[in-house]
Amino acid sequence: MSDLLAAENLHKRYFDGSSELHVLRGVSMGVGAGEILVIMGPSGAGKSTLLHILGALDTADEGEVTYDGLGFSSLSGSMLAGLRNHHFGFVFQFFHLLPDLRAIENVMLPAMIDTGVFAWLGRKRAVLERAKELMELVGLGDRMRHKPGKLSGGERQRLAIARALMNRPRIVFCDEPTGNLDTATSNDIFELIHTLNQDEGLTFVIVTHNKQLAERADRVLHIIDGQIDGIQLEPAQDPQSDEEIH
Amino acid sequence: MQKYQTFIGFRYLRTRLFTILSLLAVQFCVAVLMVVLCVMWGFDRDLRASIRGSLSTIIIEGQFGDEIDDWEEVVDEIKNIEGVAYSAPYVQSLCLIIANNVKLPSRVKGVILDKERTTSKVEAYFKNGTKQRLDFNLEMEDGDSLQPPNPGAVVGTELARNMGLRPGTKVRFIASRSAARFRPDEFTVVGSFKSGLYDFDLHHVYVPLEDAQAMLGMGDAVTGVSVEVTDGASPSDVRERIKRKLGSICRVETWEDRRRNFLGSLAIERRVQAVIIGMVAFLAGFTILATIWMTVKEKTKDIGIIKSCGGTTFGIMSIFVFNGFYIGVVGAALGLALGLLFLSYINPIADFIEGLTGFSVFPKTMYYIDKIPVEFNVNGISWILALAVIFCVVYSIIPAWFASRLNPVEALRYE
Structure with missing residues (x-):
């Protein structure tokens, strides 16, 4: 089966004055449609950088990312923005919600980005219905008019997930989605991700330190010092074939 | 123009103290310019009439x-x-x-x-x-x-x-x-x-x-x-x-x-005034630049969020330019109202100040005119309003451009 998203020999360097930080050193990988892929590794290993490049939020210095056979390097800035809007969703550790917008307006944001001012008049009702549906799905049906500042950490993360799902993306990128939450709330988020994966066939690429979440993934990709250290098929899915590919 | 540009643009205006301050800044600049220029035009008119006399x-x-x-x-x-x-x-x-x-x-x-x-x-x-x-x-x-x-x-x-x-x-x-x-x-x-x-x-x-x-x-x-x-x-x-x-x-x-000599000196005076007022307007416009710049700084993370949700460079830029345009239009309208109100009552206000402090705001023996003259020059006032909006838009383009160039990942990391 061909990968929905594939990366080939990715390199990323940061410069701080004269010193160079080589964060990604030739990463090649693929993400299959409908799978949950977890990226793990120590701090500073390049997990988030890889996630950002895979999600078209950042660009690699070398190498190529292809989505559905389409190379990122051949796309313009606005085409990449379109990709992020229509095909990708993002969930971040610190939620990253717009504080000036109400909860439901945050969920509607990707649809507003996708719709012209005049087209909005015809589309608003459908968007609102979809946003309400998503808020019910993540258990925030009674928090629609709240500003993010009035929500708890778990609620904010669920709100961020609802926003990520607004435009029916194919892949949701999660950067430490439970990094800022307590265990019970983290479990709720895992459950939600798992349900969405099972029921809607959504693909998840998740950067996390959380071993519990990794245990429920289809595959776990380990990164150390900017290189893939190993890809592990999740034992929960296939406990007998605990194989590691080096 | 996408929905989010106007929606977020409006929301930033509604929830921000900076917006209110810059609206007030534009309002006062427009009102002050209007009052100064209408009185100057009035002076000009009356001084010309005075210089003309019965000729x-x-x-x-x-x-x-x-x-x-x-x-x-x-x-x-x-x-x-x-x-x-x-x-x-x-x-x-x-x-x-x-x-x-x-x-x-x-x-x-x-x-x-x-x-x-x-x-x-x-x-x-x-x-x-x-x-x-x-x-x-x-x-x-x-x-x-x-x-x-x-x-x-x-x-x-x-x-x-x-x-x-x-x-x-x-x-x-x-x-x-x-x-x-x-x-x-x-x-x-x-x-x-x-x-x-x-x-x-x-x-x-x-x-x-x-x-x-x-x-x-x-x-x-x-x-x-x-x-x-x-x-x-x-x-x-x-x-x-x-x-x-x-x-x-x-x-x-x-x-x-x-009356060539008098009129000549009047013309020179008018040119000097135009230069000074142009400079004041230019500097006043910097308040808009500073305000929008502060908004961009404060909203850097928002810019990252919007970009991660698919917002384009042009889209981000237009949010902040829209802010500048809105501040310009509403500020100019408020300034017009304040200016007209002040000019309508300029002589009673001068008399009131004189009665209160004993200081003669407009000694008529000095100016050869018996009350503060006001000329409502529609063309001139339209220019003030148009320039206020243009300055606000132009000054907002610079910070908006910087905002739109922000890398989404860096913007998201911004604290």
């Missing part, structure tokens, strides 16, 4: 200050010239006016009122004063008109106030033209006129033409002939035509030629 559009006088012996011939000569609408003879002389044991210098102008009204605003001046009819008779309380025993004189209101002149007061003139011609004829004040130009109202007296001629011993001669041009005619073109017709026996000038 008609075109003045024909004898060469080298000579008298014009046969003014009717001059009037006949010019009446068919293209652009000449009306003409009126006059006699004018500097005099000392003596009444109630007070002497003041004044300019006595002898006119035929029926003709003079076609070349100057004498009729309106009379009506604004106490002289309601266009003649040199005394006006009785019952509405009757009474020919005074001596020739009538209509004096400026300020002159009347300074010398205590009332209808019926006897005045005498000592003319500067020639002491030998001085005739101690008395005139009777029959009323006062008001032009609203302090200097003019303090130093001018209208008398009948023939009495001025008699007082000055001029016979039938006059000092000059006033000419009014037809609507739309260029005064300088008409002047040239009259010059060609009359030849060198007369000196023909427009009133602007006559």
